[in-house]
Amino acid sequence: MGHSVYLDHASTTYTKPEVLKEMLPYFTDLYGNPSSVHRYGREARKALDQARERTAAALNADPNEIYFTGSGTEADNWAVKGTALANSKKGNHIITSSIEHHAVLYTCKYLERNGFEVTYLPVDEYGLVDPEQVRNAITDKTILVSVMAANNEIGTIQPIGEIGAIAREKGILFHTDAVQAVGSIPIDVKEMNIDLLSLSAHKFYGPKGAGALYMRKGVKSEQIMHGGAQERNRRAGTENLPAIVGLGKAIELAVTDIPQRNARLEALRNRLIDGILSTVENTRLNGHPIKRLAGNVNFSFEFIEGEALLLSLDIKGIAGSSGSACTSGSLDPSHVLLAIGLSHEIAHGSLRLTLGDRNTEEDIDYVLEVLPEVVQRLREMSPLFNQNKGGRTYV
Template identity: 65%
Template sequence: MERIYFDHSATTPVDREVAKVMLEYMTEKFGNPSSIHSFGRETRKAVEEARNSVATLLGAAANEIFFTSGGTESDNLALKGIAFANRKKGNHIITTAIEHHAILHACEYLEKQGFTVTYLPVDENAMVSVEDVKNAITDKTILISVMFANNEVGTIQPIKEIGQLAKEKKIYFHTDAVQAVGNCHIDVNELNIDVLSLSGHKIYGPKGIGAIYIRKGVKIESTQHGGSQERKLRPGTENVPGIVGLGKAAELARIELDQRISHLTNLRDKLIKGIQEKIPDIKLNGHKEIRLPGNVNISFLYVEGESLLLNLDLKGIAASSGSACTSGSLDPSHVLLAMGLTHEVAHGSLRLSLGRGNTEADINYCLEVLPQILERLRSMSPLNANSKLAANNPCSQCDHH
């Protein structure tokens, strides 16, 4: 049986070149970068080279890059670090209703510390309005945080316009770019980004390593305390193998970016078109064009996302669902609900996130087995009678074909 991985938004395989350089710094070059002897100087050099690689990918300066344990830590440092460092200026933060929980839960924490947070709505395509951002700004606003691209439905936000607005209002602008780095062209200066979060394991690097870009001059304070590593902003002995792995992954992402975007966009469009042609009663979630090149998120009426996942897995296809049932919650994705989907439609969502190793043959196989699975599941569904009725009375939330 074929095994096909369509869950690259969750994590990616470590590139062999990345793994090779990491192994070298786990075994032969193991010195502590803070040590002044040759072992330490050797790893310090490697850390700084990796820092430069990440900076180059983002169009930033090397001294604006700080290494963390991943996207979640970077998000927390951005929000809490800026909030606490600037609370004399104001206590208001603007974000959106569809952010990753690393942002949403950090905002909930800050609300308990006396900050106020505005959670902006999105439209049916999961797009936030620049005008809504503008209208939400008060004289107490110190930070705007809007994700670059949504991890579930792939919609890419108007980052440049929001960044320009924040710049004009002299408000810091942070973006969670965990899904966008390595999938989109990003220049922090051109896009007016002050702070940016990224993660290694989303770009064919290792887990447990990430970085935060902080524009020179941004007032931010550390959220943890210890030694003087990372210029005291993120103390603790550096994860050298992870850092050099992230550096190599960033280098490869920069070199291969145009090729990756073209490859993934072609596969994505082929998959979406095939599903729309072969399967009735569906809804494509997210913006039709302004979306991540490898993201396909579709709601299938009259089935549960978990049933789809299990049946796809039995056929060798790994994907994910927009429903949080597997985590012990009966609530569907907060992103899909914020877009206006009903609980029933949201529960039947499926995310297929493609990666650079996927091929047209993978897409063809998926288009072969997915309709069969849907037909079988719908035939057993208690909503099947309603589905037949819906053929004569189409649901406004679905794309009927």
């Protein structure tokens, strides 16, 4: 007992102590409103500006192209709805992928109910979008292409540079949801022809409650949040300054040593993947074997259900997540796992383990010790599992 292994960093990360340290004065001492004229306001404004500069530098953007939001979800909503509304005279067609986060997918569904047309591009078995399919889907009504930089469930890294080049060539706006990618893959909005990009602080060791939307200068977009002059009149609401300060510090740290951090995470990740594949039968790795986030592991275990697996692991001190329906509150398992061609049955038995900077080899070895037993226990209870045959065909 006493083990505590957190492997759910794609859900959220802890806040790094050096990030928290920079945030704290903005709760108790430097609590001014950045919009105020007085000294308190000016101090707060200075901190807001610095966070904006740091965020811009991390993406190779200009500071006045960064707009802070309350979350990555808000940034996605704003990117998609804002550009759709502002460009509706030009056209009403949006291209996205079938494996986007719901913040993009459900926003697209909402727009469909309001006169827009959306193409949801399929992905291959590894979850990759084909840039040529993006090109072929473009019509004279297309106003926006939105494809995520990396997938939150299976970790597949998309060819956003290629997609960005196609969109730019055709004069169509390109948005990428980079919530999972920032700090894990280098991003250069100029080189990659990105017009809009969403990010969220709590995915890269910053606090919850702060996100940002990068919007290239000149991009036409409607406001979603009305009622104040904040963020250069484009996003009303008093800034969550402590969290934004944290975002600024966290993104600075996150992009400084990507190769070294990735090398460490990849070694741990591969140890986990190889270990699972060699100890548990009837198992498949979901996502791309190479083009995947350094910390992402996603498996399907046949004959068992993901929530039961998560509960069992939790009792052993291991925190993970699943694409099972039972963890989503709906009857359908993850749309991402279905989009890469998994049957419902296999998708229900998925487990996502996402590594972070504090994980160690000991953590991985502990998982490899516990997981096979846990899977076996559940399989022995499952009517789908036949010990002699190793399983039965699904009904």
